[in-house]
Amino acid sequence: MSNPRRWLVAIAGVVVAAGLAVPPIAAAQADEPIQDPLPDPVPSNLGLTVAEFAQLPQSQLTPPPPDPPPDPRLIRHNRINFLGEVPDGSGRLYVPDLNGTMYLLDHGTQHVYLDIKARFPDFFSGRGLGSGSGFITFHPDFERNGKFYTVHTENGAGLTKPTTWPSHSATPFLHSIVTEWTATDPSADTFSGTHRQIMRIAEARQVHAIQQIDFNPYARPGSRDHGVLYIASGDGGQGASTTEPLLRTNPYGKILRINPAGTNGTGGQFGIPRDNPYAGQAGVVQEIYASGMRDPHRFSWDRATGRMYLGHIGEHRVEAVYEVKAGDNYGWSDREGPFLYKRNDPQCSVYPLPADDEQYGYTYPVAAFDHNPPPGHPLCSDSGHAISGGFVYRGGIPELRGKYVFTDLVDGRIFYTEASEMRRGRPMATIHEFQVYANGQRTDFRQLVGHTRVDLRFGQDRRGELYLVAKADGKVYKVTGTQRFASCATGHTRVSGSGGADSWAPVTPDKWRFRGDDVILAEAGAARPGPRRPFEYAVLDKGPEFGNVRIDSQVRLDTPVEVTNRDVIVVFGYRSDTEFYYAHLSTDNTIYPHNGIFVVNNADRLRIDDQWSEVMSRGAPPAVTDAAWHDVSVTHCADSGEIAVRVDGKLLMTAVDRTFDAGRTGFGSFDNVGRARDFRVIGSAA
Numbered sequence: 001m002s003n004p005r006r007w008l009v010a011i012a013g014v015v016v017a018a019g020l021a022v023p024p025i026a027a028a029q030a031d032e033p034i035q036d037p038l039p040d041p042v043p044s045n046l047g048l049t050v051a052e053f054a055q056l057p058q059s060q061l062t063p064p065p066p067d068p069p070p071d072p073r074l075i076r077h078n079r080i081n082f083l084g085e086v087p088d089g090s091g092r093l094y095v096p097d098l099n100g101t102m103y104l105l106d107h108g109t110q111h112v113y114l115d116i117k118a119r120f121p122d123f124f125s126g127r128g129l130g131s132g133s134g135f136i137t138f139h140p141d142f143e144r145n146g147k148f149y150t151v152h153t154e155n156g157a158g159l160t161k162p163t164t165w166p167s168h169s170a171t172p173f174l175h176s177i178v179t180e181w182t183a184t185d186p187s188a189d190t191f192s193g194t195h196r197q198i199m200r201i202a203e204a205r206q207v208h209a210i211q212q213i214d215f216n217p218y219a220r221p222g223s224r225d226h227g228v229l230y231i232a233s234g235d236g237g238q239g240a241s242t243t244e245p246l247l248r249t250n251p252y253g254k255i256l257r258i259n260p261a262g263t264n265g266t267g268g269q270f271g272i273p274r275d276n277p278y279a280g281q282a283g284v285v286q287e288i289y290a291s292g293m294r295d296p297h298r299f300s301w302d303r304a305t306g307r308m309y310l311g312h313i314g315e316h317r318v319e320a321v322y323e324v325k326a327g328d329n330y331g332w333s334d335r336e337g338p339f340l341y342k343r344n345d346p347q348c349s350v351y352p353l354p355a356d357d358e359q360y361g362y363t364y365p366v367a368a369f370d371h372n373p374p375p376g377h378p379l380c381s382d383s384g385h386a387i388s389g390g391f392v393y394r395g396g397i398p399e400l401r402g403k404y405v406f407t408d409l410v411d412g413r414i415f416y417t418e419a420s421e422m423r424r425g426r427p428m429a430t431i432h433e434f435q436v437y438a439n440g441q442r443t444d445f446r447q448l449v450g451h452t453r454v455d456l457r458f459g460q461d462r463r464g465e466l467y468l469v470a471k472a473d474g475k476v477y478k479v480t481g482t483q484r485f486a487s488c489a490t491g492h493t494r495v496s497g498s499g500g501a502d503s504w505a506p507v508t509p510d511k512w513r514f515r516g517d518d519v520i521l522a523e524a525g526a527a528r529p530g531p532r533r534p535f536e537y538a539v540l541d542k543g544p545e546f547g548n549v550r551i552d553s554q555v556r557l558d559t560p561v562e563v564t565n566r567d568v569i570v571v572f573g574y575r576s577d578t579e580f581y582y583a584h585l586s587t588d589n590t591i592y593p594h595n596g597i598f599v600v601n602n603a604d605r606l607r608i609d610d611q612w613s614e615v616m617s618r619g620a621p622p623a624v625t626d627a628a629w630h631d632v633s634v635t636h637c638a639d640s641g642e643i644a645v646r647v648d649g650k651l652l653m654t655a656v657d658r659t660f661d662a663g664r665t666g667f668g669s670f671d672n673v674g675r676a677r678d679f680r681v682i683g684s685a686a
Contacts, residue, residue: 047435083459122158128206205237311389412445412454497679537668
């Protein structure tokens with residue numbers, strides 16, 4: 001087995017140096033895989049409130065799949081994958097469905113604007129998660145010129161048609177086609193007009209084709225970016241085993257930038273903007289804006305700063321956000337995120353960057369998270385994670401402003417970073433996970449859509465307000481506001497732990513010492529008959545029982561740091577010796593009883609916190625790893641059941657449970673020694 005300490009050194013070096021040319025990682029570690037490349041997203045008490053906005057119709061693959069289908073992930077209510085607003089001032093929203101239909105949502109009225117599959121006899125959406133009518137975007141001058149653009153895939157006879165660039169495969173599986181449409185009447189509810197093909201790319205496999213085409217919506221008329229079309233072209237499934245995405249001689253694994261109104265581009269159906277980084281250079285694809293990508297999924301611009309951000313789907317380890325600039329190379333498939341990737345590696349892992357990394361000139365992410373495949377998971381198979389890039393929010397909800405929001409499209413988790421932290425050449429931005437509220441209740445998107453695979457992506461209207469589209473149930477949800485987790489009014493009744501032994505009721509009084517504001521468990525407890533629960537604790541019996549309550553204290557573990565399973569607990573909602581909650585603060589987070597939130601209800605303690613993963617056998621990061629004092633805060637909102645545990649000001653654990661709506665508080669441990677001081681309680685007397 002590789003040395004875990006060396007893994008940690010490698011991880012720390014990469015995280016601190018992300019975005020720099022040469023992260024400080026020793027070359028001697030180059031052949032050592034990094035087992036857990038990146039920190040997990042941290043829980044936030046900030047929640048999005050969402051409400052159902054629209055239900056889109058069910059749709060089918062073309063051609064219909066056999067029964068059973070070869071890829072069940074394609075069998076969804078429908079395959080809606082974006083929402084935008086038509087740039088004509090009408091307020092109409094558009095929603096594409098990969099299965100071939102484009103919908104307009106017109107102030108509550110829903111109708112089909114264009115049936116793309118009916119226009120192309122070789123239309124194909126039957127294999128590949130991105131196949132079908134992948135994206136639609138409107139020219140910023142649509143109100144005047146009636147032009148909009150689509151990308152779709154074809155199979156069958158479509159594969160015999162000439163492509164814009166030579167195919168990277170003698171037997172391509174798909175063609176990706178970018179089409180320009182011109183509406184006779186831009187204000188009409190359904191499309192009538194003409195269309196022309198402007199680009200056709202052969203794809204070796206059914207994955208990683210063109211994912212997004214879009215205009216910079218904030219580019220002013222006359223500026224270099226106005227009317228310029230960006231095209232996110234994936235590696236066609238070939239990048240993991242070839243260097244194609246790194247080479248400027250092909251369009252694969254690139255962001256392309258074209259002028260649809262020009263004619264000097266490859267094939268003569270579009271132009272090459274003069275300020276493209278490789279414009280005028282011989283022997284290269286001059287349409288390339290940036291390169292070195294596997295699956296560039298969603299990009300957008302920050303209205304306030306003009307910066308362009310890309311959500312990039314990784315291979316087996318890393319989901320990344322890049323700040324995109326002209327001429328960038330993100331390194332795939334020499335790199336996966338800020339790590340070395342080895343083609344044909346049987347471990348499908350990532351490795352520390354080489355000592356000479358600077359010479360390659362790769363650009364690294366401004367934010368990233370890893371897959372965390374469960375123990376025993378096949379190394380080179382899909383572990384069920386994929387980023388979908390979102391937007392820097394500049395709308396009307398104050399608490400969201402300046403946050404870059406995005407999703408893990410598979411499991412439906414919603415994240416944010418502070419846009420101000422996403423800077424090249426600096427440490428990667430911290431990723432926070434939003435809470436989600438619907439109908440006043442804390443929930444998540446797996447619960448909302450009733451499926452473990454959500455297929456969740458962000459959309460945005462012209463005012464910058466956010467929407468979420470889910471393939472699993474075919475619905476559009478609108479972000480209506482924010483709500484803070486465990487933000488209940490705790491009341492004004494205050495009780496402190498000062499007053500010595502008279503204020504406390506220990507399980508075993510002889511094991512305790514009370515000195516001023518210090519509450520000291522001086523001798524480890526022992527297991528007692530009855531349900532499995534903490535061995536030794538003292539209940540604060542001064543003052544009333546509390547409903548809504550917040551406990552603040554400093555705590556210290558006195559058991560030597562060499563003992564890896566040491567712990568202290570904070571008790572709340574205490575009704576009796578077999579009825580209470582407790583927050584377990586431990587040095588270890590790898591087994592069920594450690595470092596979590598638990599309820600004891602006349603049975604063995606039950607773990608209830610959101611952070612515990614049974615599959616990974618891992619919970620929240622260890623709460624206490626040293627012999628220092630730490631600030632601990634526990635909030636219990638009795639009405640909602642929301643419980644939040646903070647250590648040193650950072651939210652560490654969350655839970656929702658309504659077993660007990662009132663009780664007393666306390667402090668203790670299972671079988672270790674420790675102490676609390678300045679133990680304070682504020683709440684609503686029950």
